[in-house]
Amino acid sequence: MARSSQDIISLFDQYVIPNYTRYPVALVRGDGPFVWDAEGNRYIDFFPGWGCNMFGHCPKPVVKALQEQVAKLIHLPNSWYMEEQGLWAKMLSERSFGGKAFFCNSGAEANEAAIKLTRLHTPKGKYKIITFYNSFHGRTMCTVTATAQAKYHEGLEPLVPGFVYCNYGDLAGVEAAIDDETAGIMLEPIQGEGGVNIPSVEFLQGLRALCDKHGLVLIFDEVQAGCGRTGEWFAYQHFNVVPDVITLAKTICSGVAAGAMLCKQELAPSLRKGMHASTFGGNPIAAAAGIATIKMVEDEGLLERAKQIEKRAKEHMTQWAKETDIIQEIRGVGAMLGLELKIDGACFVQRCMEKHLLINCTHGKVIRLLPAVNTPFDVFDEGLEILGTELKKGA
Numbered sequence: 001m002a003r004s005s006q007d008i009i010s011l012f013d014q015y016v017i018p019n020y021t022r023y024p025v026a027l028v029r030g031d032g033p034f035v036w037d038a039e040g041n042r043y044i045d046f047f048p049g050w051g052c053n054m055f056g057h058c059p060k061p062v063v064k065a066l067q068e069q070v071a072k073l074i075h076l077p078n079s080w081y082m083e084e085q086g087l088w089a090k091m092l093s094e095r096s097f098g099g100k101a102f103f104c105n106s107g108a109e110a111n112e113a114a115i116k117l118t119r120l121h122t123p124k125g126k127y128k129i130i131t132f133y134n135s136f137h138g139r140t141m142c143t144v145t146a147t148a149q150a151k152y153h154e155g156l157e158p159l160v161p162g163f164v165y166c167n168y169g170d171l172a173g174v175e176a177a178i179d180d181e182t183a184g185i186m187l188e189p190i191q192g193e194g195g196v197n198i199p200s201v202e203f204l205q206g207l208r209a210l211c212d213k214h215g216l217v218l219i220f221d222e223v224q225a226g227c228g229r230t231g232e233w234f235a236y237q238h239f240n241v242v243p244d245v246i247t248l249a250k251t252i253c254s255g256v257a258a259g260a261m262l263c264k265q266e267l268a269p270s271l272r273k274g275m276h277a278s279t280f281g282g283n284p285i286a287a288a289a290g291i292a293t294i295k296m297v298e299d300e301g302l303l304e305r306a307k308q309i310e311k312r313a314k315e316h317m318t319q320w321a322k323e324t325d326i327i328q329e330i331r332g333v334g335a336m337l338g339l340e341l342k343i344d345g346a347c348f349v350q351r352c353m354e355k356h357l358l359i360n361c362t363h364g365k366v367i368r369l370l371p372a373v374n375t376p377f378d379v380f381d382e383g384l385e386i387l388g389t390e391l392k393k394g395a
């Protein structure tokens, strides 16, 4: 017999480490923009898989590709060649800057790979990496150190040496922070967890110029923004800046756990044999999901669709801003949307959940939406209607 949400919560209370804040609901099934709890309630999900499920839940072409793949090969270690991984790398390379790929299992691991590559590629003695306040790069010791937010460091000290923090957008500050030991600069081309912060073109182009001048590696963490979410294959393509390295995870496999680091051809030999590895990285299942994800974006015109999602969301949000005075700023690129409030946003997450809409709030005041790029417009409007109604009621 199916378990209730409460039965499932009891299992967690007894056997799962409580390091996450979880909503008191167990989700059991999903289909596109919808997800159902153990009691059979249907929710519209505007934050599916924390941004991983770029097409919502269980997209059919990806499910089909996975079903075919599991019947053929589930896992192969990287001591063998496998067609799926090679084809996936080719497809990512052709849609970015023509570089080479290293595959892993998560965003943090992709960033670890980028940090190692940067230290290996630059001359001995150069090891520092400049990162930015309000960034988010992961939870391993190295990537949490790269994440310049004190709240994630508490109790973990000593942190990993070699990270220098600057203000996002402050080019002069970055220039002043560069010294003889600097090896690279790492940032999200659009900050996600930090509040959907969109930098100026001049800032990103200025960082590129500084990296060229000082021989630094420019790493863009596209774990949240990459692979079509923003309406371009990669967020850097909005800014006319080409980084040396991009890191990917979340979106690249429609929810199957995977990560990737892509680097320019000339950097690739620096990650020399024996210096880095991942047992599951680029496994046939991840590769099948990755290939199916790219094909789905193209077959269904989803880059364009992400732009339409942005337009539609901003139209609604602009209207709300006229009807309530709690909205500070509307931000977003494609299906990566942030609504900064003048007041705390947590109560809206709770109230929307009660109305069966799932959203996120980050940095206290920013309502963050990472909806499926192919959310049908009538469902998108239905969800926005719920959120708008709650916002207009106020705190």
Ligand SMILES: Cc1ncc(COP(=O)(O)O)c(C=O)c1O
Pocket: 105, 106, 107, 108, 109, 111, 136, 137, 138, 139, 188, 192, 193, 221, 222, 223, 224, 249, 250
């Ligand atoms: C921009 C960015 N980088 C890295 C990470 C870490 O990814 P993971 O949780 O897969 O390690 C995240 C996760 O939210 C992220 O948003």
